[in-house]
Amino acid sequence: MADLSIDFAGIRSPNPFWLASAPPTNTGEQVMRAFDAGWGGAVWKTLGDPIMNVSSRFGAVDLGTYKMMGLNNIELISDRPLDVNLKEIYEVKKRYPKHALIASLMTETREDWRVLIKKAEDAGADGLELNFGCPHGMCERGMGSCVGQEPKLITEITSWAKEFAKTPVLIKLTPNTGDIVEVGLAAVAGGCDGLSLINTIKSIVGIDLDRMVALPRVGDASTNGGYCGPAVKPIALHLVAALARERGITVPISGIGGISNWRDAAEFIALGSTSVQVCTAVMHHGYRIVEDMIEGLNEFLDARGMKSVEQLRRAAIRSYREWGELDLGYKIVAQIDPKTCIGCQVCVTACNDGAHQCIFVGDEEKQRPPHAHTHGNAKPPQPFPVGLIAGERLPWIDEPECVGCNLCQLVCPVPGCITMKEVEGEAPHETWNDRTRDGRTKLPGGIHD
Amino acid sequence: MGELTSLLEGGRAEEALPDKKPLYSEAEARAEAERCLYCTDAPCIQACPTEIDIPTFIKKIASGNVRGSARTILEQNLLGYSCSRVCPVEELCAGSCVYVGWGREPIAIGRLQRFATETVLAEPTKSPGLRALYTPKPKIGKRVACIGGGPASLAFAGYLALEGVDAVVLEKRAIAGGLNATGIAPYKLHAAEAVREVEWVLDLGIELRRNVSVGEGGVRGAQLLTEYDAVFVGVGLGEDSRLGVPGEDGPGVIGAVDWIERMKLDPKTDKPRGRVVVVGGGNTAIDVARECAQLGAQDVVMVYRRTRDAMSGYAHELAAARKEGVRLLEQAVPVEVIRRQGALVAVRLARTEGGRPVPGTEWELACDQIIVAIGQSKLRAIAGELPGVELDAKGCVVADAATGQTGNPRVFAGGDCVNGGKEVVNAVADGRNAARHLIAQWKGSSNG
Ligand SMILES: Cc1cc2nc3c(=O)[nH]c(=O)nc-3n(C[C@H](O)[C@H](O)[C@H](O)COP(=O)(O)OP(=O)(O)OC[C@H]3O[C@@H](n4cnc5c(N)ncnc54)[C@H](O)[C@@H]3O)c2cc1C
Ligand SMILES: Cc1cc2nc3c(=O)[nH]c(=O)nc-3n(C[C@H](O)[C@H](O)[C@H](O)COP(=O)(O)O)c2cc1C
Ligand code: SF4
Ligand code: SF4
Ligand code: SF4
Numbered sequence: 001m002a003d004l005s006i007d008f009a010g011i012r013s014p015n016p017f018w019l020a021s022a023p024p025t026n027t028g029e030q031v032m033r034a035f036d037a038g039w040g041g042a043v044w045k046t047l048g049d050p051i052m053n054v055s056s057r058f059g060a061v062d063l064g065t066y067k068m069m070g071l072n073n074i075e076l077i078s079d080r081p082l083d084v085n086l087k088e089i090y091e092v093k094k095r096y097p098k099h100a101l102i103a104s105l106m107t108e109t110r111e112d113w114r115v116l117i118k119k120a121e122d123a124g125a126d127g128l129e130l131n132f133g134c135p136h137g138m139c140e141r142g143m144g145s146c147v148g149q150e151p152k153l154i155t156e157i158t159s160w161a162k163e164f165a166k167t168p169v170l171i172k173l174t175p176n177t178g179d180i181v182e183v184g185l186a187a188v189a190g191g192c193d194g195l196s197l198i199n200t201i202k203s204i205v206g207i208d209l210d211r212m213v214a215l216p217r218v219g220d221a222s223t224n225g226g227y228c229g230p231a232v233k234p235i236a237l238h239l240v241a242a243l244a245r246e247r248g249i250t251v252p253i254s255g256i257g258g259i260s261n262w263r264d265a266a267e268f269i270a271l272g273s274t275s276v277q278v279c280t281a282v283m284h285h286g287y288r289i290v291e292d293m294i295e296g297l298n299e300f301l302d303a304r305g306m307k308s309v310e311q312l313r314r315a316a317i318r319s320y321r322e323w324g325e326l327d328l329g330y331k332i333v334a335q336i337d338p339k340t341c342i343g344c345q346v347c348v349t350a351c352n353d354g355a356h357q358c359i360f361v362g363d364e365e366k367q368r369p370p371h372a373h374t375h376g377n378a379k380p381p382q383p384f385p386v387g388l389i390a391g392e393r394l395p396w397i398d399e400p401e402c403v404g405c406n407l408c409q410l411v412c413p414v415p416g417c418i419t420m421k422e423v424e425g426e427a428p429h430e431t432w433n434d435r436t437r438d439g440r441t442k443l444p445g446g447i448h449d
Numbered sequence: 450m451g452e453l454t455s456l457l458e459g460g461r462a463e464e465a466l467p468d469k470k471p472l473y474s475e476a477e478a479r480a481e482a483e484r485c486l487y488c489t490d491a492p493c494i495q496a497c498p499t500e501i502d503i504p505t506f507i508k509k510i511a512s513g514n515v516r517g518s519a520r521t522i523l524e525q526n527l528l529g530y531s532c533s534r535v536c537p538v539e540e541l542c543a544g545s546c547v548y549v550g551w552g553r554e555p556i557a558i559g560r561l562q563r564f565a566t567e568t569v570l571a572e573p574t575k576s577p578g579l580r581a582l583y584t585p586k587p588k589i590g591k592r593v594a595c596i597g598g599g600p601a602s603l604a605f606a607g608y609l610a611l612e613g614v615d616a617v618v619l620e621k622r623a624i625a626g627g628l629n630a631t632g633i634a635p636y637k638l639h640a641a642e643a644v645r646e647v648e649w650v651l652d653l654g655i656e657l658r659r660n661v662s663v664g665e666g667g668v669r670g671a672q673l674l675t676e677y678d679a680v681f682v683g684v685g686l687g688e689d690s691r692l693g694v695p696g697e698d699g700p701g702v703i704g705a706v707d708w709i710e711r712m713k714l715d716p717k718t719d720k721p722r723g724r725v726v727v728v729g730g731g732n733t734a735i736d737v738a739r740e741c742a743q744l745g746a747q748d749v750v751m752v753y754r755r756t757r758d759a760m761s762g763y764a765h766e767l768a769a770a771r772k773e774g775v776r777l778l779e780q781a782v783p784v785e786v787i788r789r790q791g792a793l794v795a796v797r798l799a800r801t802e803g804g805r806p807v808p809g810t811e812w813e814l815a816c817d818q819i820i821v822a823i824g825q826s827k828l829r830a831i832a833g834e835l836p837g838v839e840l841d842a843k844g845c846v847v848a849d850a851a852t853g854q855t856g857n858p859r860v861f862a863g864g865d866c867v868n869g870g871k872e873v874v875n876a877v878a879d880g881r882n883a884a885r886h887l888i889a890q891w892k893g894s895s896n897g
Pocket of ligand 5: 484485486487488491492493494503504507545546547548556558
């Protein structure tokens with residue numbers, strides 16, 4: 001068993017799995033159940049002056065039979081009295097001293113921040129997370145993502161917090177900004193001890209077409225909300241990686257956004273996260289999912305011979321390069337497994353309409369489209385393969401025309417049926433940056449030719 | 450290949466019958482796993498006698514955490530592998546899957562369970578067996594003996610071995626596994642596969658003594674009680690019941706469980722030929738009829754004394770039998786076996802009313818073999834071996850439903866010998882519950 005424990009800017013946690021500040025961390029009773037289920041830490045639902053909420057509050061995007069691949073909310077920060085929350089934080093910390101308990105905070109003036117920070121720390125919080133991310137409601141009042149989009153404000157409020165706080169200060173960033181590195185550096189400049197990202201993405205999740213009101217609907221109106229869940233993971237991964245690569249970001253990162261299982265978590269860690277935070281997946285399936293996350297990550301680390309989760313951290317950073325550093329001579333082509341193909345031919349249409357017109361069916365030669373790069377007809381493979389399941393419906397690839405885009409592989413419903421095979425391409429092994437250095441960036445057929 | 454597996458000789462009739470539900474590929478398993486809705490308080494769990502957390506193990510298959518999936522299964526059911534193959538899932542977990550009510554194909558829970566357990570336990574790169582997943586706890590200085598090497602005893606011994614108890618299994622046959630090895634229809638589970646699972650369980654450090662019978666002429670119960678801290682009775686049921694009609698003794702008439710055991714284990718037994726009459730209406734009768742049909746018998750007729758609705762055999766099994774060509778004769782009962790120069794030529798049947806023959810309605814059905822599947826006797830003698838252990842009126846061992854404890858506080862019992870004959874999964878549940886109870890008791894007394 002690998003060592004899953006982490007040290008996040010001095011905050012110790014038995015594992016890297018934390019609950020994000022959201023409904024699953026609304027109350028002490030919930031957080032204690034979550035710790036019993038195995039969560040290593042929790043960021044309390046954001047505290048400040050109590051607010052009022054509306055109903056309904058959530059909207060979702062489903063994919064096939066999979067419910068809630070994306071979730072949108074217009075909920076605000078905690079609507080419970082501050083002293084009740086603080087009493088519960090105290091209670092939880094007393095009963096679970098080894099778990100990481102972080103108070104998420106949001107308020108306005110310097111004096112407000114001073115008092116709020118003192119109260120949270122007096123209650124026993126191990127650390128503070130300043131919510132500069134909420135993209136709805138609170139930002140209209142000059143808080144949340146309104147702060148998170150202004151580097152100067154970030155630096156200023158962070159330095160206030162550092163002045164008042166005895167425990168580590170994390171800054172939760174909003175993805176609703178042009179340059180994540182700029183806001184990340186602003187937080188570091190303010191002296192923060194860690195960064196959490198992403199908060200939700202400003203969004204409209206859908207429209208009730210009968211009433212012509214966006215979702216979630218509040219009476220006869222709606223508003224933009226914050227988007228999260230599995231759908232936002234790729235965006236979050238990119239923003240985390242962008243900060244992890246940046247030399248000036250000297251503090252640990254807590255990765256958030258669409259994490260639902262150990263695989264997602266491992267990916268965030270490989271891109272530089274020290275801890276990960278989860279909200280939507282728990283709102284969907286409950287605290288119980290952490291069992292699989294812990295066990296799956298353990299099995300993965302064991303299988304890789306890694307002794308601790310720390311060894312996984314940043315493992316995929318070195319291979320993350322600029323486009324200009326990619327090998328232009330690397331080439332792959334698609335390959336269909338005749339044993340497992342079911343003959344649905346989804347790939348044929350995808351390649352024909354959406355890629356490079358090089359998947360065919362039938363044992364005769366096929367005429368290539370007029371724009372093809374290769375001369376003559378496409379020749380079926382010899383001996384002609386017959387699918388074990390697909391029979392004559394088994395498609396074949398016209399390899400010389402395949403550009404290795406992988407669209408067919410992505411649409412094939414049978415896992416592992418289409419694989420991409422490495423072949424020696426015609427282009428030399430060089431990068432676009434190599435060509436730029438030698439002044440070979442002009443290709444025939446340009447604007448001025 | 451383990452020592453037990455190598456005891457099986459080649460050329461057994463059962464080897465001709467292929468798996469009806471082969472092992473899923475990973476892609477098939479994942480695709481099926483993705484369909485599961487991950488229900489809360491899932492009805493499938495409630496329908497499982499060992500209460501396996503089915504959605505959790507399925508979700509783990511979907512996420513690629515197959516070892517975790519196997520753990521979730523085995524934690525509740527150490528014989529989760531054979532159960533995945535022999536359980537009547539249509540009547541249990543899958544039968545109560547929410548998809549059924551929705552009018553869609555239920556999740557193939559049995560096949561997913563087989564995928565997880567077989568993939569992990571038979572993993573070729575590691576030494577196959579339960580130690581691929583578990584390390585038994587340090588010894589606690591307790592010893593138990595299990596009478597009989599069937600599913601009930603193996604579950605009992607296995608869960609205790611995990612807790613650091615020394616367990617010994619005494620099996621009167623040359624092969625262990627109980628009816629899993631000697632009785633299950635081959636298209637569900639072959640003997641070699643049953644025995645392989647026994648080896649996986651023995652891997653936890655359990656000692657198996659084969660060809661050792663407990664009772665008169667063998668090891669005595671009293672001796673076990675002096676040598677061991679506790680004794681578990683998992684002897685199953687006895688010989689096939691007989692028809693009790695004239696002409697029954699002689700070649701051509703055989704008990705069903707006896708016939709199945711030969712078909713599965715004895716290479717010298719021929720495949721059934723000609724016309725076979727199977728007497729009975731339970732699952733054993735249907736199994737035998739299907740096995741004869743699949744092995745190429747010319748004609749297979751099931752003779753049952755009541756109507757189809759009263760049959761204890763499952764409807765889905767009967768439907769499958771009929772597809773394989775088995776005929777069902779309802780409301781008929783054998784009254785005499787007709788022989789010519791000793792050789793079987795026919796069975797004389799009578800129409801029944803309320804299950805009883807009506808005089809004057811007899812007729813003859815020509816046949817070459819009669820297989821009798823009307824139940825098994827009880828192994829009553831075992832009670833006499835162990836003071837305090839009692840039998841009920843039917844001859845079943847009396848044991849507490851929750852703990853398996855008998856009238857003798859150091860003797861536990863479970864499986865067919867207690868319930869009179871249910872499923873493998875019930876036997877496993879009994880063995881496990883008794884083990885858990887015993888461990889709790891020992892821990893409690895050492896604390897107190
Ligand atoms: C033909 C047939 C088909 C079946 N098919 C299925 C099925 O498809 N699915 C399903 O779930 N269930 C099925 N069952 C039921 C299932 O096999 C039993 O419920 C289960 O095996 C009971 O387990 P057990 O451990 O109680 O007893 P058994 O499996 O009967 O094991 C008892 C063991 O004890 C040994 N033994 C007996 N007396 C002594 C002694 N004095 N000393 C030492 N050893 C002794 C026996 O040799 C035997 O190995 C079937 C049963 C039969 C008869
Ligand atoms: C209903 C709801 C309420 C939320 N409330 C807060 C909040 O009060 N403070 C905060 O920092 N983030 C809040 N978030 C954002 C989450 O903490 C998290 O950053 C985001 O949902 C992305 O993670 P996920 O994809 O795992 O859900 C909320 C999210 C949801 C869905
Ligand atoms: S999409 Fe996959 S399964 Fe369907 S025809 Fe293409 S290769 Fe075969
Ligand atoms: S990789 Fe792209 S170009 Fe090649 S066959 Fe597939 S879809 Fe067509
Ligand atoms: S009832 Fe069916 S869908 Fe629901 S958890 Fe069980 S197997 Fe999955």
